[in-house]
Amino acid sequence: MTKHAEDRYELFYWPGIQGRGEFIRLAFEEAGVPYVDVARQSAQEGGGVAALQKALRGDGKSLKPFAAPFVRVGDVVVAQVANVLQFLGPRLGLVPEDEDARRDAHQLQLTLADLVSEVHETHHPISNALYYEDQKDEARRRASAFVGERLPKFLGYFEEVLERNTRSEGRHLVGEALTYVDLSAFQVLSGLGYAFPNGLAQVAANIPRLLALRDHVAARPRIAAYLASERRLPFNEQGIFRRYPELDAAPVH
Amino acid sequence: MTKHAEDRYELFYWPGIQGRGEFIRLAFEEAGVPYVDVARQSAQEGGGVAALQKALRGDGKSLKPFAAPFVRVGDVVVAQVANVLQFLGPRLGLVPEDEDARRDAHQLQLTLADLVSEVHETHHPISNALYYEDQKDEARRRASAFVGERLPKFLGYFEEVLERNTRSEGRHLVGEALTYVDLSAFQVLSGLGYAFPNGLAQVAANIPRLLALRDHVAARPRIAAYLASERRLPFNEQGIFRRYPELDAAPVH
Numbered sequence: 262m263t264k265h266a267e268d269r270y271e272l273f274y275w276p277g278i279q280g281r282g283e284f285i286r287l288a289f290e291e292a293g294v295p296y297v298d299v300a301r302q303s304a305q306e307g308g309g310v311a312a313l314q315k316a317l318r319g320d321g322k323s324l325k326p327f328a329a330p331f332v333r334v335g336d337v338v339v340a341q342v343a344n345v346l347q348f349l350g351p352r353l354g355l356v357p358e359d360e361d362a363r364r365d366a367h368q369l370q371l372t373l374a375d376l377v378s379e380v381h382e383t384h385h386p387i388s389n390a391l392y393y394e395d396q397k398d399e400a401r402r403r404a405s406a407f408v409g410e411r412l413p414k415f416l417g418y419f420e421e422v423l424e425r426n427t428r429s430e431g432r433h434l435v436g437e438a439l440t441y442v443d444l445s446a447f448q449v450l451s452g453l454g455y456a457f458p459n460g461l462a463q464v465a466a467n468i469p470r471l472l473a474l475r476d477h478v479a480a481r482p483r484i485a486a487y488l489a490s491e492r493r494l495p496f497n498e499q500g501i502f503r504r505y506p507e508l509d510a511a512p513v514h
Numbered sequence: 515m516t517k518h519a520e521d522r523y524e525l526f527y528w529p530g531i532q533g534r535g536e537f538i539r540l541a542f543e544e545a546g547v548p549y550v551d552v553a554r555q556s557a558q559e560g561g562g563v564a565a566l567q568k569a570l571r572g573d574g575k576s577l578k579p580f581a582a583p584f585v586r587v588g589d590v591v592v593a594q595v596a597n598v599l600q601f602l603g604p605r606l607g608l609v610p611e612d613e614d615a616r617r618d619a620h621q622l623q624l625t626l627a628d629l630v631s632e633v634h635e636t637h638h639p640i641s642n643a644l645y646y647e648d649q650k651d652e653a654r655r656r657a658s659a660f661v662g663e664r665l666p667k668f669l670g671y672f673e674e675v676l677e678r679n680t681r682s683e684g685r686h687l688v689g690e691a692l693t694y695v696d697l698s699a700f701q702v703l704s705g706l707g708y709a710f711p712n713g714l715a716q717v718a719a720n721i722p723r724l725l726a727l728r729d730h731v732a733a734r735p736r737i738a739a740y741l742a743s744e745r746r747l748p749f750n751e752q753g754i755f756r757r758y759p760e761l762d763a764a765p766v767h
Contacts, residue, residue: 324618325678327625327671339617341624348617364592364601365577371594372580378631386639386652388659399639399652406641418580425578 268352270296273313274330278500279452279493281377282330284342285349287444290487292353298492343370346441355444357436366435369422369442373449376415380456381501383407383508393498393505404508408460412453416468419446423470431470432477439481446471447478452502459510521605523549526569527583531753532705532746534630535583537595538602540697543740545606551745596623599694608697610689619688622675622695626702629668633709634754636660636761646751646758657761661713665706669721672699676723684723685730692734699724700731705755712763 270289274282276298289296299316302308316333319325326340332349333339339348347367350356356366386403387396423431434442450471453461465472478484487493496502523542527535529551542549552569555561569586572578579593585602586592592601600620603609609619639656640649676684687695703724706714718725731737740746749755 344621368597387655402640
């Protein structure tokens with residue numbers, strides 16, 4: 262493996278959406294590490310969607326990814342968001358040193374990934390190959406179950422993890438300091454606030470630590486600068502978190 | 515951490531189904547390592563569903579799991595199937611030594627986990643809290659998209675991974691020898707054959723290496739003995755892979 266300081270970090274993900282790529286972007290941004298968001302570069306710079314599609318076909322040496330996002334660091338290609346963050350975490354200083362804490366971080370990241378998949382299912386319960394408009398009725402049923410049952414269950418779990426993490430006095434999900442899991446939790450809460458403002462409002466009183474973590478991450482200097490920059494794409498209705506008011510819970514009065 | 519030879523392996527999972535626990539059971543069985551399937555023991559032995567539910571509430575020391583399955587090895591509690599297998603793989607001799615191969619194995623396991631989740635969605639596209647009968651129409655639409663698009667895409671991917679793995683002449687997914695990923699691929703193919711016999715038949719001609727891998731795993735002495743034992747629960751309509759003929763593709767003539 263090449264030395265970390267010499268690594269050139271390349272992120273491969275679809276341009277135009279935060280999507281699952283955002284969990285990786287946030288790690289690079291918090292670490293202050295330069296990275297190339299390949300598909301958002303021009304074709305002249307060797308980027309664009311064509312470069313992403315070429316990389317998706319595999320390089321014949323490393324394991325071909327099933328899907329984006331993935332990262333390339335030297336000769337190493339790593340796919341699956343949680344796997345990518347497990348790989349990058351130690352390199353970017355975003356996970357503790359000890360093995361148990363790293364495994365816990367990964368376990369929480371996989372649970373966040375499950376939540377993210379369920380969010381995606383709310384607007385695509387039948388098929389990703391169909392438009393939302395072609396599965397709107399099913400989406401309404403699915404979203405109702407998500408907001409009513411799954412959202413409170415997942416967020417209640419993460420709140421409890423924070424509460425039990427006395428090493429950080431409930432401020433971080435793993436260990437004593439910020440990890441990539443905290444960054445991902447911020448992203449999930451931001452996305453839920455965009456897609457399900459009423460649904461999130463209904464559970465807000467039960468998740469004070471989680472909301473404080475979200476606000477803490479948003480205020481970290483590098484993250485705040487990133488969020489204010491053009492590198493941060495806005496939420497939109499092509500990504501995972503989509504604002505379809507008919508899928509959000511009724512507001513609480 | 516305690517010495518491996520002294521470890522007592524406990525699996526916590528719902529009794530009565532193969533479910534996601536089966537990926538872990540297969541690893542223990544292939545390794546020939548004794549393990550306790552806690553919820554399938556009697557209450558007198560300290561087992562049963564009550565023991566599982568107690569463990570799900572957390573021990574106050576280790577990270578509380580979000581859901582079963584999880585394993586306990588000494589003081590260590592590990593949840594999320596792919597995370598569990600990443601933890602057990604080196605201990606059970608089911609993954610190569612080198613770091614790159616281990617990361618590849620984990621990446622493939624996560625991709626199998628995505629496939630397994632999509633299989634579950636075919637019979638529960640709206641909510642896990644509802645019966646299949648209450649989401650049967652949506653299930654039919656979802657399953658049609660799964661069998662028509664997703665199943666060929668996933669299996670075609672894994673076939674290509676085998677084909678490209680010249681180190682094992684296309685016989686194993688990672689490296690030169692059997693890994694936990696091969697065991698999980700066997701389980702997925704067995705489950706697909708149970709739930710979607712027509713769907714699988716439609717792609718069979720395109721996945722010769724994958725089917726050979728499935729048959730190779732089934733014939734390994736310890737796995738063959740396991741499959742013939744009472745420890746192997748039958749597939750049924752409470753697990754992930756369910757035989758609902760109306761969700762399977764029409765047979766090819």
